[in-house]
Amino acid sequence: MPIKIPIQLPAFQVLSNENIFVMNDERANTQDIRPLKIAILNLMPKKIVAENQLLRYLSNTPLQVEITLIQTKTYISQNTPSEHLDKFYSYFDDIKDQKFDGLIITGAPVEKMEFEEVTYWNELTKIMEWSKTNVFSTIHICWASQAGLYYHYGIPKYDLEEKMFGVFPHWVNDEKADLTRGLDDVFYAPHSRHTEVKREDIEKAPELEILSESEEAGIFIVATKDRRGVFITGHMEYDRNTLKDEYIRDKEKGDNVAIPKNYFKNDDVNETPKYIWRATASLVFGNWLNYCVYQNTPFDLNKL
Template sequence: MPIKIPSELPAYKVLSNENIFVMNNERANTQDIRPLKIAVLNLMPKKIQAENQILRYLSNTPLQVEIKLVQTKSYTSQNTPIEHLDKFYSYFNEIRDEKFDGLIITGAPVERLEFEEVAYWDELKEIMEWSRSNVFSTLHICWASQAGLYYHYGIPKYLLDEKKFGVFSHRVNDEKAELTRGLSDIFYAPHSRHTEVRREDIEKVEELQILSESDEAGVFIVATRDNRKIFITGHLEYDRNTLMDEYYRDKEKGMEINIPKNYFPDDNPDLVPSMRWRGSAHIVFANWLNYCVYQNTPFNISDIKNS
């Protein structure tokens, strides 16, 4: 089954060209099936790039998935055409009365700010509180994972001495956990962040479990025991060239930036980077949709209760 998105959305053409099964609204409306309703709160500056990345992995499922793209009203992206935002995005106040099977909150390049200093923090708090009663399972990515752990459980973030930047090996702590089922004992994932959360703080919260971590990159996947809240501290959704683009962007700005670790062959930026996380990304996103959302969300979506 395909992912259901408007045919005018840039991701439709991108994914179609990759031979990924996407379906436009007209065709989907002729099928007698309830699609999963997934909202994506896109906090990334380059929203079209983030859409392509996330929708690519949400398409790897036998389920029909209906996407609602959401942006903040308290801060408008300066890196995405306003015409694109007006056409494809909703504000939170436009969806607050709806219920969703799943919600994805993306990362954002604001981790060196205190949470309360972020321009849209009050709005994000409202959305995260709303998600407890209007969303069955919420997936928080990178900075959003830190924001979610802080908002829901008071877990702090810590500034790193240098940016955690590269592709790192991770281990699965519980091979029977639904979210990590099918992952290799050791798998890879990209990280790009200036802050971290720590195991000792998470372990104080009985409701949380650490499903995956890395000796070098630290805690990676955290989930509540009912999988209603998922926190991933890295960027499984990244494309092959995303870290490379970030590296050259910062170099051109004259910023001090190290070559991403374990990314370019022989640490040579002139070579095509190795994408060692694609399979793991497909597994984690598919597991979230299937086990954390589809297998447990009420068929009558209005029956979703507080988490």
């Protein structure tokens, strides 16, 4: 949330120069307040787990947030009870006439496939096109970040020689950027993917900025300059045991997968995983809700 101080106070100019959000009395007195409408297109197989992870961070704010959960019609989850989906989820056709302050599109375990081969690709592209006019700001997570960059900007994904799997150090490219404000000089975040996007392709799109990256994990956070689109290649929303569960799942399937890096003490899978990205996730999701959505979305969503 912004700090409200008199414009004449010296700190007002100092903080403004640092790109810290300060608000004078005139702007504060004209602000209308209402709940934020956030939709989540949940593409993860275990939808209840993904819901819990995202809602944990979306609730860590003084802002009131109303959530709408969306599932695809062209592919029905086999890992979530149908009763749960029927009770709590909508289809795109049910909400397409509504407008939302924000949309989150989750990752999905389909990155080895060509985008057009994914069962729900046509439905997803319809939703991403709809988001241009009906959503103020959209976060795309992991595979969805690659799908969004490909659909909106023609940016390809590339296969990795081995899975990017673990918790990696990252840095911020612009410490004054609103979305990454408050992150440490070095911070950690999980990745779990078989493909990547490359800097040279992103730099060809003048609308995009690379806000954060990693020496080992590569590009991490990309956003449009107006923050209407945010693309995060990792999984900040993951909880302590998510990578462990994925590792066990992959081993049981017979996949040749390495132990997640920088995750277990001494790479001992019997040890409790290190949970060193909670603060990062809280900051980034909080910054998105506040700076990218709340402070900029119109009070009357019909004016979007």
